[in-house]
Amino acid sequence: MNSLQTAASGMMAQELNVEVISNNIANMRTTGFKRVRAEFQDLLYQDLRRVGTASSDEGTVVPTGIQIGYGVKTGATSRVMSQGSLAKTDKELDLAIRGDGFFEISLPSGQTAYTRDGSFELDADGRLVTLDGYEVQPGITIPNNARSITINRQGTVQVVTDTNATPQDVGQIQLTRFVNKSGLQAIGDNLFLETPSSGSPTQGTPSQDGLGDVLQKFLESANVNAVSELSDLIAAQRAYEMNARVISASDEMMSSTANILR
Amino acid sequence: MENALLIGLSRQMTLQRKMDVLANNMANVNTAGFKRDNLLFEEHLMPVARMSDATGSDARLSFVLDPSLYRSFEQGGFKQTGNELDLAISGDAWFVVQTPEGERYTRNGALRLDADGQLTSPSGFPVLGDGGPITFGPQETGIQIAKDGTISTSEGIRGRVRLVSFENKNEMTKEGAMLFATNEAPQEATDAKVLQGVIEKSNVQPVTELTRMIETVRAYTAVSQAIQQTDRLRQDAIERLSGSNRS
Numbered sequence: 001m002n003s004l005q006t007a008a009s010g011m012m013a014q015e016l017n018v019e020v021i022s023n024n025i026a027n028m029r030t031t032g033f034k035r036v037r038a039e040f041q042d043l044l045y046q047d048l049r050r051v052g053t054a055s056s057d058e059g060t061v062v063p064t065g066i067q068i069g070y071g072v073k074t075g076a077t078s079r080v081m082s083q084g085s086l087a088k089t090d091k092e093l094d095l096a097i098r099g100d101g102f103f104e105i106s107l108p109s110g111q112t113a114y115t116r117d118g119s120f121e122l123d124a125d126g127r128l129v130t131l132d133g134y135e136v137q138p139g140i141t142i143p144n145n146a147r148s149i150t151i152n153r154q155g156t157v158q159v160v161t162d163t164n165a166t167p168q169d170v171g172q173i174q175l176t177r178f179v180n181k182s183g184l185q186a187i188g189d190n191l192f193l194e195t196p197s198s199g200s201p202t203q204g205t206p207s208q209d210g211l212g213d214v215l216q217k218f219l220e221s222a223n224v225n226a227v228s229e230l231s232d233l234i235a236a237q238r239a240y241e242m243n244a245r246v247i248s249a250s251d252e253m254m255s256s257t258a259n260i261l262r
Numbered sequence: 263m264e265n266a267l268l269i270g271l272s273r274q275m276t277l278q279r280k281m282d283v284l285a286n287n288m289a290n291v292n293t294a295g296f297k298r299d300n301l302l303f304e305e306h307l308m309p310v311a312r313m314s315d316a317t318g319s320d321a322r323l324s325f326v327l328d329p330s331l332y333r334s335f336e337q338g339g340f341k342q343t344g345n346e347l348d349l350a351i352s353g354d355a356w357f358v359v360q361t362p363e364g365e366r367y368t369r370n371g372a373l374r375l376d377a378d379g380q381l382t383s384p385s386g387f388p389v390l391g392d393g394g395p396i397t398f399g400p401q402e403t404g405i406q407i408a409k410d411g412t413i414s415t416s417e418g419i420r421g422r423v424r425l426v427s428f429e430n431k432n433e434m435t436k437e438g439a440m441l442f443a444t445n446e447a448p449q450e451a452t453d454a455k456v457l458q459g460v461i462e463k464s465n466v467q468p469v470t471e472l473t474r475m476i477e478t479v480r481a482y483t484a485v486s487q488a489i490q491q492t493d494r495l496r497q498d499a500i501e502r503l504s505g506s507n508r509s
Contacts, residue, residue, distance in 0.1 A: 001278050003285035010289030017292065037343075039372055039384055040293040041439040042286070048279070049329065051433055052445060064330040064432045066301070068279060069286035072293055075384045075439065078374065080345050100403055179400050180375040199377040202400050210403030210416060228342075239291045242468050246285045249479045253281060256486040257274070260493065 002070060003250040009071030010243035013040055016074050017236040024224045025233075032117030032190050033222035034079050035229075041075035081181045084116075084223040086215060092149045093120045093128070096220040099212015101175030104137040104203070105130055105191060112137070114176055114201070116220055117190035128171075132189055140171030153213040155206040175211040176201045265313065265323055266492040270485045272325040276303055277482045279328055284475050287466045294341075295370030295440050296464035298471075300332045335431050338369075338465035340457065346405050347373045347381075350462040353454030355425040358390040359383045359441060365390075367426065367448070369462055370440040385439050391421040407458040425451040 020038040027033040051065035086096045095118030097103070102114035113134075120136060123129045128140040142149060146159040155173030160166075178184060179199035184192035194201060206214045280301045290296040306327040313321050340350055349371030351357070356367035366387075373389055376382050379398040381389045388395035391413070398405070402415040411423035426448035428434065434444040 001281065003278075003281040006282060006285035006289050010285075010291070013289070014292065040290070041370075041384065042290050042293055042296060042436065044438045045436045047435070051435055062330070063430075064332065065435070066279070066328060066331045067299070067436055068282045069290075069299070069436065069438075071286060071289040078372070078384075080343070082344055082346070177400070179379040179398070180377055182374055183377065197377050199379065199400070209401045225344075235292060238468070239288075242288055242291060242472065243285075245472065246281075246288050246475060249475050250281060250285070252479050253278070253482045256483040260486055260490050 001250055001254060002068065004247055006069070006071040007243045007246035007250065009043065009073065010246070011240055013038075013072045013074055014236045014240040014243065016077075018233065018240070020077055021229055021233045021236060024229050025226070028222055028224045028226060028229075030117075030190065030222050031119055031219045032084070032115060033224065034081050034084075034116070035222065035224045036077050036079050038077050039075045040072050043070040043073050045069050079182050079184070079186070080223065082223050084220045086218045087221050088217060089219050090217050091119075092217065093122065094118060094217055094219050095120060095151060095173070096215045096218035097175065097206075097212045098215060099175075099206075099210060100177045100181065101206065101211035102177065102181075102192070104174065104176050104201075105134045106137050107134055107191075111193065113187065113191040113193055114178075114184065115190050115192065118214075119219055130189075136173070138171070138174055140173065142170060146170075151214060151216040153207055153215065155214045173206065173214055174203050175206050175214070176203045177209075177211055178202075267489055269323065269325055270489045270492070272306075272327070273485050274482060274489075276301070276326050276328040277478050277485070280478050281475070281482075283331070284471055284478065287471050288468070288475075290464055291466045291468055291471075293370075293440070293464050294372055294461045295338070295368060296466065297338075297369070298334050298464070298466045300334065300474075301328050302330050302332050303328055333432060333434070334465060336465055337462070339463045341461045341463050342459060343461050344459050345372075346407075346459065347375070348459055348461050349373060349407060349423065350457045350460040351425065351454050352457055353451070355427050355451035355454030356442070356448075357383075358424045358426055358448070360388045360390055360395065361441065364443075365448075366437065366441040366443055367428075367434070368440050368442065371456075372461055383440075385441075390424045392424050393421055396421055396423070407456055409455045409457070411456045423456060425454050425456070427451040427454070 017038045020036050024035045045067040048066040053062050055062050105113045107113050120128050126142045128136045145162045148160050150158045157171040158167040159170050183197035185195045204211050283299050283301050287298045306325045308323040359366045372384050381396040402417050404416050406414045413420045428446050434442045437443050
């Protein structure tokens with residue numbers, strides 16, 4: 001009886017589904033988080049009677065065969081890269097992207113990572129860094145006598161200093177986009193790495209080439225929708241239970257066979 | 263006497279297969295674009311074997327066969343996802359996927375882009391438009407797909423997602439990974455609509471499957487009991503005729 005293994009594959013798939021959903025719910029309030037969705041596919045099929053084979057010498061063919069499937073597998077856990085809603089924060093160094101771009105971050109290891117989380121800070125040298133202290137690329141240094149920082153939609157950073165009331169340009173924020181941003185690899189800390197399936201990064205000035213606008217004093221909320229996550233959770237849990245029922249029903253059938261001989 | 267055992271066995275074997283089919287449906291209750299299967303049974307009249315102690319039509323023995331599978335192609339429910347590359351088909355049509363083995367067809371419209379910007383199926387095979395694979399450039403944004411499958415982006419109209427339909431869908435075989443294959447030549451679908459930001463759910467109805475499952479288990483148990491009774495009858499006969507019965 002394959003039904004035991006088939007139902008077990010269903011239970012494993014739903015277990016993974018619950019893991020994915022719970023991670024989404026846990027990150028409901030994570031800035032720049034993009035929800036993940038488990039996608040399922042049916043497994044292999046065994047042809048017990050192949051459709052279209054000859055059923056007689058007269059050329060008649062089998063109109064519908066018998067194919068028995070072996071359950072389900074997880075095809076992918078794909079990231080839904082839709083825009084999250086923007087929340088106003090009134091903090092000068094909070095940036096949100098409205099569009100497809102990413103901020104480029106250089107990791108201590110020398111690698112380049114990408115993020116949608118624009119809750120930046122300044123380090124001791126006045127450089128723009130992430131909450132973990134990783135530098136935002138290209139490096140922007142704010143003079144230590146700066147009174148206010150203004151970042152416009154095109155990413156130009158201007159400061160007004162104690163000595164000079166006219167705004168001065170101190171840097172330009174660049175954004176990066178990918179052909180297939182769902183193909184980026186998440187490494188935690190709201191960071192993503194380039195992969196062979198994401199395509200190579202194209203960098204540019206915000207507001208151009210679909211990179212999106214940079215909005216100062218805003219943060220991008222997670223794109224998790226609590227209602228749909230919860231309804232998915234219920235569906236996953238019920239599907240799990242129903243597959244468990246299939247296992248106990250198969251067990252009942254097998255035990256009735258085992259009991260023939262007493 | 264053995265006939266009863268064999269007939270019972272023929273029923274149990276088909277019931278086990280039915281259970282396998284039901285388990286597969288149930289395992290795919292959350293699989294987007296899945297179409298449920300159901301096994302059909304028929305009576306198989308044995309041409310040669312006959313009961314010698316019955317007369318007329320009762321003398322013929324009938325076994326159970328499961329000659330074919332009925333595949334339900336009815337529409338699954340829709341689930342809103344808001345993802346621009348999630349497409350669902352409303353109506354009788356299929357997406358065309360170019361696999362190394364040739365064209366395959368799917369109802370699972372959770373599409374994605376690959377590293378070159380090509381529109382692909384979840385397994386990474388190109389999804390075909392009217393003029394072959396559809397590729398988006400690195401600068402394109404805002405993919406919009408209209409009801410008739412026309413794709414437009416910031417760069418204008420980029421073609422149309424190809425939708426096909428088939429005369430005889432029951433000839434289609436499942437290949438796993440939500441792909442269907444058939445020998446029939448596809449026709450361009452005319453009356454189907456594409457919905458963007460929506461996924462077609464599995465058309466498995468848990469209630470129906472559970473009911474069928476209970477039916478299957480009960481039928482199986484009943485046959486087991488019949489086999490057991492037959493066995494006891496025979497045992498009795500042997501004991502009595504051999505005189506080993508001490509009473």
